Amino acid sequence: MIIQHRSPSKHAFSPPINSLQRAARSFACSRLRERDMEANSSPFKIILGSSSVARRTILAEMGHEFTIVTADIDEKGIRKEKPEDLVMALAEAKADAIMSKLRTINNQRRDDKQTILIAADTAEAIVQRLPIGDYVKDAEPTLLITCDQVVVYEDVVREKPSSKEEAQQFLKDYSGGHAATVGSVLVTNLKTGFRKGEWDRVEIYFHEIPDEIIEKLIEEGSVLNVAGGLIIEHPLILPFVKQVVGLLIFVYPFNKI
Secondary structure (H helix, E strand, C coil): CEEEECCCCCCCCCCCCCCHHHHHHHHHHHHHHHHHHHHHCCCCEEEECCCCHHHHHHHHHCCCCEEEECCCCCHHHCCCCCHHHHHHHHHHHHHHHHHHHHHHHHHHHHHHHHHHHHCCCCHHHHHHHCCHHHHHHHCCCEEEEEEEEEEEECCEEECCCCCHHHHHHHHHHHCCCEEEEEEEEEEEECCCCCEEEEEEEEEEEECCCCHHHHHHHHHHCHHHHCHHHCCCCCCCCHHHEEEEECCCCCCCCHHHC
């Protein structure tokens, strides 16, 4: 699946009426907005290899425009003993799968162009002038961001719950206790092939979570599609988060990749 995402403007601006002072202020705000947009403009394209709403929101709030391309991999087929190694391996597998998908799309487009040209009388001469093999070399720099996250509870790695019952048990376990999230971010420069990745671990402590809140979360359904059935920023869960120890990572300084 490939989705184009354009970030909304950060500043809402309505021109004031009948006021010289407000007009001057309005002009200054407009200039600041232009400078802000210039600062946020990226010298590269971004592909987010995730369907996560939270990750899309983070990139959008940073002012970046990006394309979403999801990786179709069997995550259960990749196993590592340590959660840190697992999330990095999954992020790399997702990147490899998306790169393969993009190559397939490029090859199909190239074949389509060649097929159309072959039907022309001057096909051979035209094909010889096409820079078919140079599209990677001349392409605009593109960064591919892939991520993964698992929850660790009592030293056991938890991925997406397999059923409503399992998700319910996960949430009951967290109630009055604590769990950890281990997440990874991998950034791949598709033009140079250079990769940079990192993982983080965050400890989360919970108040008692009432059974009716857990039931609402299961009924709402979003916890069924995330690692460990845990979304700490969910409005139903957030009031019961006692403490978060650690820093959540998501993106690298893109100009260093």
